[in-house]
Every structure is written in structure tokens, then in C-alpha cells.
């Protein structure tokens with residue numbers, strides 16, 4: 393009935409924790425909101441968050457493979473292929489032929505977590521998606537670029553309309569701004585942007601703004617081809633950054649308590665973007681005027697999850713299901729300490745508090 397929110401977890405930078413955050417956010421949000429259905433759409437061909445949600449390790453990997461190799465894959469590729477083959481204007485397929493319940497594969501996941509699984513075939517399929525989007529408009533009512541870019545937004549609407557329930561949607565993404573990332577971003581109302589403390593993370597956030605909103609002045613040749621230009625032309629709203637997650641910053645300064653939610657350089661860059669283009673970010677009740685206020689309003693730190701995080705991701709166990717003890721990881725017995733798990737849960741809950 394109502395879509396509460398849709399968030400894409402994206403930064404134009406690899407390895408910043410997008411999939412890990414998608415996995416933990418989805419499971420924790422579902423635990424905290426048992427009356428809300430949580431949908432994860434995995435639009436990264438690596439399918440890392442799908443693997444975690446479906447049980448982690450080799451079990452999760454096998455489940456993903458099984459879904460990808462069904463006659464009609466129960467994955468993003470299966471869904472995209474059916475919709476694109478049907479053509480613009482065709483009735484949408486039944487989403488439940490593609491979306492699976494995470495709990496049917498991984499008993500540790502709450503039963504209100506659903507997944508449209510990632511699929512490695514997104515990569516070879518990408519040229520076909522791009523070609524469909526670049527097709528000329530043959531009638532005034534159907535604009536291929538817009539139709540293709542709205543496929544997942546329409547899927548979300550269809551799921552929400554079919555059931556008398558509320559939904560929270562998290563979309564995992566690939567760092568590159570490939571066509572499937574464009575589709576991911578186009579389906580989300582808001583962005584969650586993880587950053588690390590290093591310089592490349594800061595540079596990537598700048599690249600992100602250019603990819604999403606365009607360059608000033610536009611490039612004389614590429615300027616008209618860009619996502620930013622096309623989105624504007626077709627009246628597609630580009631999602632704003634809702635929260636910046638300073639991920640694993642503790643690994644750089646060691647002391648568990650003395651970490652900032654953002655490195656200084658990254659905060660400067662983001663605050664500069666905010667100062668010139670506040671609409672790149674979601675609105676706050678009080679507009680932050682200083683760097684410190686900006687950090688408070690938009691940045692959340694996610695501590696390094698250390699052993700607890702490794703074991704949790706490897707076994708597809710939500711943090712709440714991580715009891716103190718030894719766990720088997722690739723044949724090694726790894727000790728997890730309850731206090732460390734509690735710290736991770738608290739860090740995650742701080743992030744969740746900013747997600748509404």
C-alpha cells in the first residue's frame with residue numbers, strides 16, 4: 393500500500409562497505425520494524441549482499457547460483473529480461489515470480505526480509521539494457537530511456553500496491569556508474585553513501601555529484617549523453633544523499649572512542665558541495681551552516697566490525713544472532729566476543745536512527 397522509503401547505497405568507489413551495510417541495514421531494520429516488509433534489490437553483478445542474506449559463505453553462494461540458473465532466473469536479470477522482452481507498455485510481470493523470502497533460504501533472517509537477488513549476468517546483459525534505453529522514441533508517450541530507467545521504481549510500486557503492507561527498500565549497487573547502477577539510482581528516493589577515510593573516497597564523492605547532477609559547464613560532447621542530462625530531460629528526480637556513512641574509520645586511528653564520523657578532507661569536500669548545492673542532500677529541519685553542524689546532520693560513523701563482522705557476513709548471520717563463542721570460518725575456529733557484537737549493534741542502531 394505505502395512505500396515508506398527507498399534507499400540506494402552507493403558511492404562511485406569500490407570496497408567502501410556498500411554490500412555489508414546493505415546486509416546489516418536490511419536485517420536490523422527488519423528486526424526493529426517487524427510490521428514493515430524490507431525489500432533488498434541487489435543491482436550489483438557481484439551479488440555480495442544477496443550471498444550474505446541467503447546464508448553467507450558457500451551456502452549463500454550456492455543459493456545465488458541456483459536462483460541465477462533457474463529457467464527464468466529469480467534475480468534482477470530474470471526480471472529485467474522479462475520486462476525488456478515484453479516491451480514498453482506491456483503489463484508488468486508478477487514480482488513474486490522473481491522476489492524471494494530471505495528466511496526461506498536463511499533461517500536466521502527475519503521473515504519480513506525479501507530479496508530480488510543479484511546476478512552475475514547483469515554484466516553481459518548491460519549492453520542490451522543500454523541499447524533498449526537508447527532506442528528512438530517511436531511514439532510520443534513511450535520514451536525508451538525513461539521506461540528503462542524506471543523499471544525498478546515501477547517494480548517497487550507494483551510490490552507495494554499488491555499488498556496491504558508497508559515497505560522499506562534498500563538497493564545495493566556496483567561502484568561503477570554502469571547502466572544497472574543508473575537503474576539502481578533511478579529507483580531510489582534517497583542515497584546512503586559510505587565513505588572511508590582515504591583520499592580516493594573523497595575524490596569519489598566529487599565524481600558522484602558530477603555523475604548524478606552533471607558538470608558546470610557541461611562537457612561540449614559528452615554533456616548531452618550523460619545520465620544527469622537525460623534524467624533532467626525526462627523529468628526523473630535524482631535521489632539526494634540522506635546520510636554519509638563514515639565506514640571503518642576506526643581502523644585508521646586505532647582508538648575505539650576517538651573517531652570522527654568523517655575524515656576532515658572528505659567532510660570539507662562534502663560540505664563545499666552542500667554549501668553550493670544544498671539540493672544534492674535531503675532537507676534537515678535546521679540547515680547546517682558550519683562544517684561541524686554539517687557533520688552532525690549528515691554523517692554517521694560505523695565502527696570497524698572486526699571479527700564479529702567477518703563472522704556475521706561469512707555466515708549470513710544478523711548481528712543479533714551472533715552469540716558469544718567460537719564459529720567455523722573456512723575451517724578455522726574464530727572467537728566472537730559478546731561485548732564487541734554489542735558495540736557493532738549499537739553502531740548500526742545509530743545509523744538506523746537516521747533512516748526514516
Ligand SMILES: Nc1ncnc2c1ncn2[C@@H]1O[C@H](COP(=O)(O)OP(=O)(O)OP(=O)(O)O)[C@@H](O)[C@H]1O
Pocket residue numbers: 405406407408409410411412413436438440565566567639640694695696697698701702705
Ligand atoms: N564496518 C566494517 N567493519 C569491518 N569490515 C567491513 C566493514 N564494512 C565493510 N567491511 C569489509 O570490507 C570489505 C568490503 O566491503 P563490501 O564488500 O561491503 O564493500 P562494497 O562497497 O560493497 O564493495 P564493492 O564496491 O566491491 O561492491 C569486505 O571484506 C567487508 O567485510
Ligand SMILES: [Mg+2]
Pocket residue numbers: 410411412436438440441565
Ligand atoms: Mg558490494
